[in-house]
Amino acid sequence: MSNASTLPTRKDAARNRARLLKAALELFGTQTDVTLKDVARQAGVGVGTVYRHFPTKEDLLDALTSDQVTLAVDIAREAAAESDGWQGLTRFLEESMRLQVENGCLRCVVDTGEPFSPVIAEARETIASLVQQIVAKAQQQGTLNADLDATDINLMLLALVAVLDATRATSPDRYRHQLALLLDGMRAENRQAASIA
Amino acid sequence: MSNASTLPTRKDAARNRARLLKAALELFGTQTDVTLKDVARQAGVGVGTVYRHFPTKEDLLDALTSDQVTLAVDIAREAAAESDGWQGLTRFLEESMRLQVENGCLRCVVDTGEPFSPVIAEARETIASLVQQIVAKAQQQGTLNADLDATDINLMLLALVAVLDATRATSPDRYRHQLALLLDGMRAENRQAASIA
Amino acid sequence: MSNASTLPTRKDAARNRARLLKAALELFGTQTDVTLKDVARQAGVGVGTVYRHFPTKEDLLDALTSDQVTLAVDIAREAAAESDGWQGLTRFLEESMRLQVENGCLRCVVDTGEPFSPVIAEARETIASLVQQIVAKAQQQGTLNADLDATDINLMLLALVAVLDATRATSPDRYRHQLALLLDGMRAENRQAASIA
Amino acid sequence: MSNASTLPTRKDAARNRARLLKAALELFGTQTDVTLKDVARQAGVGVGTVYRHFPTKEDLLDALTSDQVTLAVDIAREAAAESDGWQGLTRFLEESMRLQVENGCLRCVVDTGEPFSPVIAEARETIASLVQQIVAKAQQQGTLNADLDATDINLMLLALVAVLDATRATSPDRYRHQLALLLDGMRAENRQAASIA
DNA sequence: TATGAATGAGTGTTCATTCAT
DNA sequence: CATGAATGAACACTCATTCAT
Numbered sequence: 001m002s003n004a005s006t007l008p009t010r011k012d013a014a015r016n017r018a019r020l021l022k023a024a025l026e027l028f029g030t031q032t033d034v035t036l037k038d039v040a041r042q043a044g045v046g047v048g049t050v051y052r053h054f055p056t057k058e059d060l061l062d063a064l065t066s067d068q069v070t071l072a073v074d075i076a077r078e079a080a081a082e083s084d085g086w087q088g089l090t091r092f093l094e095e096s097m098r099l100q101v102e103n104g105c106l107r108c109v110v111d112t113g114e115p116f117s118p119v120i121a122e123a124r125e126t127i128a129s130l131v132q133q134i135v136a137k138a139q140q141q142g143t144l145n146a147d148l149d150a151t152d153i154n155l156m157l158l159a160l161v162a163v164l165d166a167t168r169a170t171s172p173d174r175y176r177h178q179l180a181l182l183l184d185g186m187r188a189e190n191r192q193a194a195s196i197a
Numbered sequence: 198m199s200n201a202s203t204l205p206t207r208k209d210a211a212r213n214r215a216r217l218l219k220a221a222l223e224l225f226g227t228q229t230d231v232t233l234k235d236v237a238r239q240a241g242v243g244v245g246t247v248y249r250h251f252p253t254k255e256d257l258l259d260a261l262t263s264d265q266v267t268l269a270v271d272i273a274r275e276a277a278a279e280s281d282g283w284q285g286l287t288r289f290l291e292e293s294m295r296l297q298v299e300n301g302c303l304r305c306v307v308d309t310g311e312p313f314s315p316v317i318a319e320a321r322e323t324i325a326s327l328v329q330q331i332v333a334k335a336q337q338q339g340t341l342n343a344d345l346d347a348t349d350i351n352l353m354l355l356a357l358v359a360v361l362d363a364t365r366a367t368s369p370d371r372y373r374h375q376l377a378l379l380l381d382g383m384r385a386e387n388r389q390a391a392s393i394a
Numbered sequence: 395m396s397n398a399s400t401l402p403t404r405k406d407a408a409r410n411r412a413r414l415l416k417a418a419l420e421l422f423g424t425q426t427d428v429t430l431k432d433v434a435r436q437a438g439v440g441v442g443t444v445y446r447h448f449p450t451k452e453d454l455l456d457a458l459t460s461d462q463v464t465l466a467v468d469i470a471r472e473a474a475a476e477s478d479g480w481q482g483l484t485r486f487l488e489e490s491m492r493l494q495v496e497n498g499c500l501r502c503v504v505d506t507g508e509p510f511s512p513v514i515a516e517a518r519e520t521i522a523s524l525v526q527q528i529v530a531k532a533q534q535q536g537t538l539n540a541d542l543d544a545t546d547i548n549l550m551l552l553a554l555v556a557v558l559d560a561t562r563a564t565s566p567d568r569y570r571h572q573l574a575l576l577l578d579g580m581r582a583e584n585r586q587a588a589s590i591a
Numbered sequence: 592m593s594n595a596s597t598l599p600t601r602k603d604a605a606r607n608r609a610r611l612l613k614a615a616l617e618l619f620g621t622q623t624d625v626t627l628k629d630v631a632r633q634a635g636v637g638v639g640t641v642y643r644h645f646p647t648k649e650d651l652l653d654a655l656t657s658d659q660v661t662l663a664v665d666i667a668r669e670a671a672a673e674s675d676g677w678q679g680l681t682r683f684l685e686e687s688m689r690l691q692v693e694n695g696c697l698r699c700v701v702d703t704g705e706p707f708s709p710v711i712a713e714a715r716e717t718i719a720s721l722v723q724q725i726v727a728k729a730q731q732q733g734t735l736n737a738d739l740d741a742t743d744i745n746l747m748l749l750a751l752v753a754v755l756d757a758t759r760a761t762s763p764d765r766y767r768h769q770l771a772l773l774l775d776g777m778r779a780e781n782r783q784a785a786s787i788a
Numbered sequence: 789t790a791t792g793a794a795t796g797a798g799t800g801t802t803c804a805t806t807c808a809t
Numbered sequence: 810c811a812t813g814a815a816t817g818a819a820c821a822c823t824c825a826t827t828c829a830t
Contacts, residue, residue, distance in 0.1 A: 010830070013793055035820065046795040051822065053793095147374075155360050155375060162359030163352045177349060178356060181342075182375075185382030210810080232803060234813095243812040245807090254804065404809070407814055429799065440816040442803085447814095451800065541768075549754045549769060556753030557746045571743060572750060575736075576769075579776030604789085626824060628792095637791040639828090648825065 019043040029104025062117040068105045069123040076130040085138025216240045226301030259314045265302045266320040273327040282335025411447045413437040423498025456511040462499045463517040470524040479532025610634045620695030653708045659696045660714040667721040676729025
């Protein structure tokens with residue numbers, strides 16, 4: 001939870017930092033156009049406190065993203081540890097989506113060209129490499145289409161996140177259906193040469 | 198009160214409206230954070246003119262959406278006219294995405310809970326109903342999974358749009374791969390009972 | 395008064411620009427730490443109007459300075475036209491100070507290393523060159539110390555401005571005494587070899 | 592209530608006060624827009640400590656000024672002790688400027704109408720009185736213009752400080768030229784009836 | 789007592805919207 | 810009608826000052 005680059009020694013400071021990240025997660029997870037005053041109010045502190053912990057709005061978002069990406073790295077690691085590649089892939093997608101359902105700030109796992117901090121870039125690379133391992137394993141085991149790579153998996157996540165965001169208010173489980181379809185489409189035995197030109 | 202000299206004004210007004218929508222499409226299709234001054238400049242008119250035609254920024258976006266949804270309705274209608282259901286479905290998705298590639302304002306075809314105007318709501322319903330027809334036909338013909346409905350298709354579009362938006366700058370064709378996967382996953386013969394819990 | 399780089403075509407816009415410059419002159423001429431809200435209030439307009447005319451606080455100050463420096467150029471030109479060099483020098487100093495008494499924004503005639511716009515830089519060079527002419531003429535005519543140059547004159551102005559600013563509230567004419575002393579010190583016939591080590 | 596264990600604290604407090612003043616002098620002497628956090632960091636203490644010693648930013652500046660004015664009083668006293676009035680005057684100006692070159696906080700010796708503390712006011716009066724003695728002596732000895740008084744001398748200092756501040760970065764000795772001119776202008780024998788109207 | 793975290797009024801600046809020309 | 814100047818609420822961010830640790 002606490003970033004390596006910042007070390008809030010005092011207890012109350014650490015608590016405020018956590019509160020701020022929690023508040024920010026709650027707000028940015030569901031809306032865009034969140035002001036820092038909103039975050040401060042939600043966290044029950046003054047604006048100045050936001051700036052003490054995060055010198056810039058960008059920095060707050062980076063910290064938020066870092067936290068989520070760190071959790072995502074753990075998920076990828078556990079998924080890569082599965083001996084069955086297909087199982088690993090399924091687990092990676094499902095657990096990542098569970099993270100998004102709970103926190104709603106996963107957008108950033110995929111590199112969309114937006115500015116990001118080194119920490120995030122590194123985590124992304126780690127995830128990409130782990131996913132690549134999972135993909136390779138599943139392909140060797142003959143359960144995954146040969147024409148997929150790590151980027152496809154990341155984009156799938158992005159797609160599912162979009163679905164979740166759109167349906168969260170009315171039927172937050174809906175994305176699972178899409179995930180099922182995608183998984184079916186990814187099975188090696190289901191590949192259709194003529195699906196698309 | 199109305200005389201001959203005021204007639205050409207109507208033409209001008211219509212032309213300005215078209216110009217504004219074109220300008221807005223060009224800008225909102227690729228960026229966010231577009232100001233109305235930007236739109237006015239792109240259209241070659243003053244800000245006041247924007248407000249004459251669209252009392253509110255929201256109204257402009259609604260009009261933009263309406264245009265796109267209208268085009269989407271046409272696509273859906275043509276797709277529904279195909280005798281082969283699977284073909285119709287494929288066509289609907291591919292053509293809709295082509296629209297998004299070109300115009301970039303398809304976000305709104307799916308109801309995401311955001312406020313929208315009656316005309317958009319109506320068009321959405323029309324599309325939903327047409328897609329439902331396509332889906333039913335394909336299912337009757339035994340080519341489409343039985344557990345899919347029109348909403349799934351719309352959400353698929355939403356997902357693909359997210360992929361396109363993220364990859365537009367670097368590899369704008371990437372979404373086609375995701376589409377292929379989804380199509381494979383949707384084929385009746387490929388349905389896996391155990392894909393997901 | 396109106397800058398060449400900006401062309402306020404409308405009458406009311408031009409009036410507001412003039413009002414803003416007037417208000418800014420009144421405020422910046424006597425105080426530091428003036429906010430743009432202060433300027434807006436003093437001018438009787440909204441803050442937005444300040445930004446329409448001057449995209450940046452710096453720009454407003456630049457415009458203010460430009461105006462004053464332009465007036466200063468005229469003074470220098472007239473002073474350089476005097477056939478008597480000493481007379482020209484006296485005139486330059488007295489008239490420049492009159493400008494400062496009235497407007498209070500002359501600080502900028504001397505290059506103090508702060509950022510400034512090209513317009514100001516150019517005007518400064520023009521003034522420096524004219525003052526150099528005056529100095530040379532007076533030195534040729536044997537009325538001015540040989541060891542003075544245009545920079546000395548500018549620094550003298552700076553010094554006198556400091557005196558004026560400090561005494562404006564209590565005895566705004568006091569600077570004239572300092573000016574008299576400096577003029578006496580500049581007369582060729584009064585040069586003391588041993589005045590300072 | 593007071594015991595042996597609190598005694599060393601006094602020493603610490605005194606040392607911190609000195610450190611703070613030193614740090615403040617270093618920062619305010621060369622820049623404007625110095626924050627109290629800057630001062631605290633430069634002094635190696637926390638902000639809270641600044642406020643323990645100086646309840647207000649203004650108070651810190653007052654203390655700074657007091658220190659400098661005290662040094663200036665010493666200079667004035669030594670200068671007044673010279674038997675030769677002109678020598679005393681020269682010494683006063685040169686030494687005062689040396690102070691400004693080194694510390695850069697002399698602004699305050701002259702009453703510019705800004706708020707100031709009683710101790711500063713008193714020191715100013717002392718200086719004024721000493722300078723008045725020097726001036727009177729030199730006038731009696733026939734080396735100084737009859738129309739000068741202590742205020743003129745203080746304003747001269749102010750003027751020279753302005754010159755120094757403007758030229759410090761590029762040619763910090765430049766002010767000496769202005770000083771030479773002023774001294775020449777102040778010599779009784781160089782008085783020109785017609786220097787200024 | 790020293791520390792530095794917390795505070796919030798205040799800055800410069802933007803932009804949707806209104807209104808005089 | 811079209812224009813673009815005027816408006817002011819709102820934003821990201823700063824900093825003198827207070828207060829919990």
